[in-house]
Amino acid sequence: MSKKLITLMSLLLVMAIVVTGCSSPAEPEAPAETPGAETPAETPAGEKILRTNNSSEPGSLDPALAQGTHESWILSNTFEGLMTYDAEGNVIPGIAEDYTLSEDNLTYTFTLRDAKWSNGDPVTAHDFEFSWKRALDPDLAADYAFQLYYLKGAEAYNTGEGSVDDVMVKALDDKTLEVTLEAPTGYFLELTAFYTYYPVSKNVVEANPDWAKEPETHIGNGPFKLTTWEHNAYIELAKNENYYAIDQINLDGIHFDIIEDENTAWQKYEGGEYDILATLPQAVAAQMAQENNPELVIGSQVGIYYYNLNSEVVPFNNAKVRNALSMAIDRTTIVERITQGGQLAAEGVVPVGLTDETGAEYRDKVGNLVTEDAAAAKALFEEGLAEEGMTIDQFNNAGFVILFNTLEAHNKIAQAVQEMWRTNLGINVNLENVEFQVKLDREKAGDYQISRGGWIGDYMDPMTILDLWLEGGAFNDAGYANPEYDKLILEAKGTADQDIRFNNMREAEKMLMEDMAVIPIYFYTQPYAVKSNIEGIYKLPIYYPTITYADIK
Amino acid sequence: MKRYLLKRLAMSIVTLWAVITITFILMHSVPGNPFAAESKMPKVVYENLQAKYGLDKPLTEQYVIYLGNLLKGDLGDSMKSRVETVNDMIERGFPVSARLGLQALVIAICFGPALGAFAALYQNKFPDYISMIIAIIGISVPSFIMGTVLIQFVARNVEWLPVGGWGEWRHTVLPSIAMAMMPLATMARLMRSSMLEVLGQDYIKTAKSKGITRAAVILKHAVRNAILPVISVLGTTISNLLVGSFVIEKIFGIPGLGMFFIKSINNRDYTLIMGTTIFYAGILIFMLLLVDIAYMFIDPRIKLTKEGR
Numbered sequence: 005m006s007k008k009l010i011t012l013m014s015l016l017l018v019m020a021i022v023v024t025g026c027s028s029p030a031e032p033e034a035p036a037e038t039p040g041a042e043t044p045a046e047t048p049a050g051e052k053i054l055r056t057n058n059s060s061e062p063g064s065l066d067p068a069l070a071q072g073t074h075e076s077w078i079l080s081n082t083f084e085g086l087m088t089y090d091a092e093g094n095v096i097p098g099i100a101e102d103y104t105l106s107e108d109n110l111t112y113t114f115t116l117r118d119a120k121w122s123n124g125d126p127v128t129a130h131d132f133e134f135s136w137k138r139a140l141d142p143d144l145a146a147d148y149a150f151q152l153y154y155l156k157g158a159e160a161y162n163t164g165e166g167s168v169d170d171v172m173v174k175a176l177d178d179k180t181l182e183v184t185l186e187a188p189t190g191y192f193l194e195l196t197a198f199y200t201y202y203p204v205s206k207n208v209v210e211a212n213p214d215w216a217k218e219p220e221t222h223i224g225n226g227p228f229k230l231t232t233w234e235h236n237a238y239i240e241l242a243k244n245e246n247y248y249a250i251d252q253i254n255l256d257g258i259h260f261d262i263i264e265d266e267n268t269a270w271q272k273y274e275g276g277e278y279d280i281l282a283t284l285p286q287a288v289a290a291q292m293a294q295e296n297n298p299e300l301v302i303g304s305q306v307g308i309y310y311y312n313l314n315s316e317v318v319p320f321n322n323a324k325v326r327n328a329l330s331m332a333i334d335r336t337t338i339v340e341r342i343t344q345g346g347q348l349a350a351e352g353v354v355p356v357g358l359t360d361e362t363g364a365e366y367r368d369k370v371g372n373l374v375t376e377d378a379a380a381a382k383a384l385f386e387e388g389l390a391e392e393g394m395t396i397d398q399f400n401n402a403g404f405v406i407l408f409n410t411l412e413a414h415n416k417i418a419q420a421v422q423e424m425w426r427t428n429l430g431i432n433v434n435l436e437n438v439e440f441q442v443k444l445d446r447e448k449a450g451d452y453q454i455s456r457g458g459w460i461g462d463y464m465d466p467m468t469i470l471d472l473w474l475e476g477g478a479f480n481d482a483g484y485a486n487p488e489y490d491k492l493i494l495e496a497k498g499t500a501d502q503d504i505r506f507n508n509m510r511e512a513e514k515m516l517m518e519d520m521a522v523i524p525i526y527f528y529t530q531p532y533a534v535k536s537n538i539e540g541i542y543k544l545p546i547y548y549p550t551i552t553y554a555d556i557k
Numbered sequence: 558m559k560r561y562l563l564k565r566l567a568m569s570i571v572t573l574w575a576v577i578t579i580t581f582i583l584m585h586s587v588p589g590n591p592f593a594a595e596s597k598m599p600k601v602v603y604e605n606l607q608a609k610y611g612l613d614k615p616l617t618e619q620y621v622i623y624l625g626n627l628l629k630g631d632l633g634d635s636m637k638s639r640v641e642t643v644n645d646m647i648e649r650g651f652p653v654s655a656r657l658g659l660q661a662l663v664i665a666i667c668f669g670p671a672l673g674a675f676a677a678l679y680q681n682k683f684p685d686y687i688s689m690i691i692a693i694i695g696i697s698v699p700s701f702i703m704g705t706v707l708i709q710f711v712a713r714n715v716e717w718l719p720v721g722g723w724g725e726w727r728h729t730v731l732p733s734i735a736m737a738m739m740p741l742a743t744m745a746r747l748m749r750s751s752m753l754e755v756l757g758q759d760y761i762k763t764a765k766s767k768g769i770t771r772a773a774v775i776l777k778h779a780v781r782n783a784i785l786p787v788i789s790v791l792g793t794t795i796s797n798l799l800v801g802s803f804v805i806e807k808i809f810g811i812p813g814l815g816m817f818f819i820k821s822i823n824n825r826d827y828t829l830i831m832g833t834t835i836f837y838a839g840i841l842i843f844m845l846l847l848v849d850i851a852y853m854f855i856d857p858r859i860k861l862t863k864e865g866r
Contacts, residue, residue, distance in 0.1 A: 061638070062640075063637055063638050063639050063640070064638070064639035064640055065640075066639065069639045142605050143609075145602070145605040145606045145608075145609040146602075147592075147598060147602065147606070149602055150598065150599045150602055153599075162601065162602070162605075163599075163601040164601070216640070217640045217641075234723070234724070234812065235640070235641065235646075235649055235812060236650075236812030236813075236816065237722070237723040237724065237810075237811075237812040238722070238723070238724070261722055261810065262810070262812070263721055263722065263810030264807055264810070264816075265721070265807050265808050265810065267705075267808075268708070268720060268721040268808055268809065268810055269810075271708060271712070271713060271720045271721070272720045272721060272722070274713075275712075275713060275716070275720055277719075277720070277722075439589075439823070440823070441587075441588065441589025441590075441593060441823070441824075441825055442588045442589060444589060444593045445588040445589050445593065446588070448593070478598060478599060478600070
C-alpha cells in the first residue's frame with residue numbers, strides 16, 4: 005500500500021513541477037509586456053496619482069470622434085474648450101479670455117488667452133476654426149457633428165449640401181475667433197464647453213491623421229496629457245506642464261483602469277486601490293446610503309427616466325388614458341424601494357439642477373407637473389378608454405407589453421409599474437425584456453406599446469431635454485406631434501431673449517405633461533464614492549465627477 | 558498521410574467559408590445596427606456613417622467586398638472603435654487571452670488527468686471521493702461564480718493576489734485558475750472512467766503477472782491508453798481557452814479577445830463579429846486537425862492513410 009502511495013505521490017509531484025516549470029517563464033516576461041504598468045507600490049514617493057476606473061474603453065480620444073462619458077471623462081482632463089465650468093456650475097472663460105456678442109445675438113467674437121498645447125506650441129484661433137470644420141467634415145463621419153449645427157452653414161456642410169467655406173467660424177488672427185450662429189442660441193457658451201467644441205492642434209492633425217491613436221502623438225491643451233494607453237486595460241495621464249493654470253492642479257497624474265464589471269471595480273475601490281469610483285453597483289449605492297457611509301456622494305445628473313407610450317396604438321393615443329396611467333404610478337416607492345440611489349420622483353421631464361433666466365432652479369417656477377392620484381386615475385382611465393371604444397376587458401385581452409432592455413433595474417421598475425397599474429386601474433400588462441439594440445430597433449419601427457426610455461442631457465439648459473419631442477425628432481419614439489409645442493420650442497431655440505426662452509420652455513413642458521406624451525418616472529442621480537483623504541472633487545450635473553482639481557491628503 | 562492532410566485542409570477551407578457565409582447572413586438578419594443609439598443623431602449623420610462603412614450597398618455586394626478584403630488579410634475597421642482596426646484588436650487581444658489560456662491549459666493538463674488517474678486507482682475510496690468532488694465542483698460551478706469566489710477569498714479576504722486588472726504576472730493567476738477549473742474537471746472525469754476501463758483489461762493483468770512494477774504498469778500501459786479520450790477533447794479545450802472567456806475577462810478586467818465576442822454582438826459591430834468568428838473558427842479547425850494527428854502517434858492502431866483504420 006505504501007509503495008502505491010509513494011508512486012502516486014511521485015506522479016503528482018512531477019505534475020506539480022511541470023506546472024511550476026510551465027508557468028514560470030511568464031513571470032519575467034511581464035515587465036517587458038507592460039512597460040507603463042504602474043501600481044500603487046511603484047508610484048514614486050510623494051507623487052500624487054489619483055486612481056480610478058473608467059468603465060469602458062474609449063472609442064477614440066479625438067474630441068471630434070468622442071461619443072460619450074467614457075471618452076469625455078478623459079478628454080475633459082486633456083482638453084479645454086473656449087469656455088468651461090466652475091465648481092458651482094457657472095460657465096466661465098477657459099481658453100477664451102473674453103468674448104463679445106453682437107447686438108443681433110448672432111456673432112460671438114472670442115479673444116483667446118495665452119494658452120499652449122502640451123507640446124509647447126501656442127493654441128490659436130486657427131486651431132479652433134480647423135477643429136470645428138474638421139468635426140463637420142462629412143468624410144470624418146463624426147457621430148456628434150450635429151452638436152455644431154448651431155454655427156451658420158454647419159449643417160449644410162455636414163450634410164453635403166454646402167461648402168466648408170460657408171461655415172461661419174473664422175480666425176481673424178491668432179487670438180481672435182469669430183463665430184456666427186444660424187439663430188440666437190441662449191446656451192451657446194455652454195456648448196463651447198462641450199467636447200465636440202474642443203480644439204485640436206492644426207499642425208499636429210494635419211501632419212498625422214492618426215495622432216489620437218497613440219499617447220506619443222496625442223497632443224492636448226488641458227491640465228493633463230496622455231502618457232499611456234493600454235487598450236482595454238488602463239490609461240494614464242500626467243500633469244501638463246504647459247497648461248496655463250498649472251498652479252491650480254494638485255495631482256501629478258491620473259490612472260484610469262478600464263474595467264467594465266461594476267462589481268470588480270467596486271471590490272478594487274473597497275480594497276483601497278481606487279481613490280474615487282464614479283459608477284457604483286446599484287446595490288452598493290443603496291447599502292452605502294442606508295449606512296450613511298460618508299464616502300458616498302449623491303451627484304446630481306441632468307437625466308430623466310420615463311416610459312414612452314406609442315401614440316399610434318389605441319388607446320395610448322388618448323391623453324386621458326396616458327394621464328391615468330401616469331397618475332396610477334407611485335414614483336416615491338420606485339425611488340425609495342427600487343432604485344435607492346437618491347433619485348428624485350419626477351415632477352416633469354426637465355430634471356432638477358438646471359437654472360432659469362434669473363439663475364434660480366428651473367423647476368421652482370414650473371413646479372410639479374405630475375399628479376399622482378390612484379382613485380382619480382381609475383375614473384379617468386375608464387373615461388379615456390370609453391372614448392376609444394374600448395372596455396377594460398378588451399384592454400386586458402389585447403396583451404399590451406412594457407418593453408425594456410435587459411437590465412435588472414429596468415425589470416424591477418417594470419414589475420412595480422405593472423403591479424401599480426393592476427392594483428390601481430385593474431389592468432394587466434405584460435413585460436418583455438429584449439437586448440438593447442432590439443429595443444432601439446423596435447422603438448424606431450414603432451413596434452411597441454409601452455417602452456422604457458431615458459435621456460441624459462448634453463448641456464446645461466432645459467432645451468437639452470425639451471427638444472426631444474419635436475414632431476419627427478430622431479428621439480421622439482412616442483411619436484408626439486403637437487404644433488403648439490413645436491412652435492414654443494422652435495421660438496425658444498431661435499431667440500436670445502432669456503425671458504421669452506424660459507417662458508416658452510415652461511409652457512412647452514406644461515403642455516407636454518398635460519398631453520402626457522411620455523410618463524416621467526424619476527430624475528437620475530449619479531451616486532459615486534470618494535475616499536475621505538481626497539479633496540476637491542465636485543460633480544456638475546451633465547458630467548462625471550470633476551477630478552481635475554482633486555488633491556490627495 | 559500527405560493525401561489525408563490535403564483532404565483535411567480542403568475540408569477545413571470549405572468549413573471556414575461556410576462559417577463566414579452563415580455568420581454574415583445571420584449577422585445582417587438580426588435586428589439593430591452598429592450606429593443605432595439612444596441619441597439625437599440626425600438622419601444625414603447616420604447616413605454618412607453607413608456610407609463610410611459601406612453599409613448602404615446591397616448585401617451581396619457587401620459580402621463580395623468582404624470576401625475580397627478577407628483574402629488580402631484585411632478584416633476591416635471596427636465600427637465602434639475609431640482607434641483600432643479589427644486586425645489590430647485581434648493582434649492585441651489574442652496574446653493576452655492566449656497567455657491566460659495557456660496557463661489555464663497547463664493547470665488543467667497537469668492536474669486534470671492526474672486527478673482522474675488517482676481517483677481510478679483508489680476507486681470508491683476516500684481519494685476517489687475527494688477527486689470527484691473537486692471534479693463535480695469544477696464542472697457544475699460556472700466560471701463567473703468561480704471567479705467571484707476566488708476574488709472574494711483569495712484577493713479580498715487574504716489579499717494574496719489582486720482583485721482584477723492587467724499589467725503584471727500576479728494579475729493572471731486567479732483568472733487562469735478560474736478558467737482551468739472546467740477543463741480540469743472534464744479531463745479528470747474522462748480520465749477516471751477511461752482509466753477504470755483500461756485497468757480491467759487483460760493486458761494489464763498480463764503485465765502485472767510478468768512481474769512488472771505497479772508504477773511501470775500504470776505509467777507505461779494504463780495511462781498511455783487511458784489518456785486517449787482526454788486527448789480527443791484537447792482540440793476544443795485548447796481553442797476555447799486560447800481565444801479567451803468573456804465572463805472571466807469581464808470579471809477580472811482583462812483586455813483579451815474574449816471580451817470582443819459578446820461586445821461585438823451587443824454593439825452590432827459587424828466587422829468585429831466577423832473577425833472574431835473567423836479567427837475562432839480558424840483556430841478550432843486547426844486544433845481539431847492537430848488532435849487527429851496526435852491520435853495517430855499515441856495510438857498506432859489509428860491510421861490516417863487511405864486504407865483508413
